[in-house]
Amino acid sequence: MEEPAAAVLKRAVEFDSASRFQESLVCYQEGIDLLLRVLKATKDETKKAHYRAKISSYMSRAEDIKKYIEKEKEDGKYHKQIKIEENTKGFSYEKLFQEYLNETVTEVWVEDPYIRNIHQLYNFLRFCEMLVKGPCKVKTIHLLTSYDEGNGKRQQMSGLQEIEQSLNNYGITLDVSYSSSIHDREIRFNNGWMIKIGRGLDYFKKPQGSFCLGYCDFDLRPCRETTVDVFHMKHTKKT
Known part of the structure; x- marks a missing residue:
């Protein structure tokens, strides 16, 4: 499950960098969901801490993109x-x-x-x-x-x-x-x-x-x- 999560999140970052925010948001959400499953199945505490930090970072970026899209909608752009x-x-x-x-x-x-x-x-x-x-x-x-x-x-x-x-x-x-x-x-x-x-x-x-x-x-x-x-x-x- 870790490799699919990494692949989806990589696409999310690429879309994000290209300002393709709608597609980026979808990939972030999918990747975060996959990463949460990896976290749940992990026993190693060090790895758990690493995954939590990654998830937190991606969730923060996804939330920023969501707010940006909503603002664009409000402004008619x-x-x-x-x-x-x-x-x-x-x-x-x-x-x-x-x-x-x-x-x-x-x-x-x-x-x-x-x-x-x-x-x-x-x-x-x-x-x-x-x-x-x-x-x-x-x-x-x-x-x-x-x-x-x-x-x-x-x-x-x-x-x-x-x-x-x-x-x-x-x-x-x-x-x-x-x-x-x-x-x-x-x-x-x-x-x-x-x-x-x-x-x-x-x-x-x-x-x-x-x-x-x-x-x-x-x-x-x-x-x-x-x-x-x-x-x-x-x-x-x-x-």
């Missing part, structure tokens, strides 16, 4: 970037958004010009399902998108109306607006978090078949390359 590589897996909506959802989230804004085709409507539906499951207490979802310019307009509007009716059964209002000039893709929560995804909600690849792993579970679905930028602001702007 927080920024975290996630790069999703081509064909990688494990980036379901739950994995991407759950960290930023809590019981204070009651209102959500989605700006995405491509909630048009059937698979894009299903993407939006899955996103809504995630919100309904909690832990947030969403009451209103605002969607700003663009009209399908072809024959799919009727299908698009019908699909969104069906989602609206279904959300209504859960006490959630879906407010849909359309814009012909929308280009940006972003999702905002009223607790101050803003997530910008280069491809919007449509960053998953088409499954190879209807009975292939990843068809239902998006954590098993290969992704298309995109970048996710996460910000925190004192106040989330409204459209």
Whole structure:
């Protein structure tokens, strides 16, 4: 257990030195947990004293980083970037958004010009399902998108109306607006978090078949390359 702890804490220090504080904090916390297990299993008092000193030092640094991140959030300067590589897996909506959802989230804004085709409507539906499951207490979802310019307009509007009716059964209002000039893709929560995804909600690849792993579970679905930028602001702007 000592070697894994040392490896994780080494990464924590490297991230710390590179000012990648969010990643550094995660590694410090994981490394400290591993080191505590080593301490518990150690009988030698000299080694115990050494481990306690190390743990105390790392905990102090982790606490400083945590305070720094909180201050950045308060000042509206927080920024975290996630790069999703081509064909990688494990980036379901739950994995991407759950960290930023809590019981204070009651209102959500989605700006995405491509909630048009059937698979894009299903993407939006899955996103809504995630919100309904909690832990947030969403009451209103605002969607700003663009009209399908072809024959799919009727299908698009019908699909969104069906989602609206279904959300209504859960006490959630879906407010849909359309814009012909929308280009940006972003999702905002009223607790101050803003997530910008280069491809919007449509960053998953088409499954190879209807009975292939990843068809239902998006954590098993290969992704298309995109970048996710996460910000925190004192106040989330409204459209």
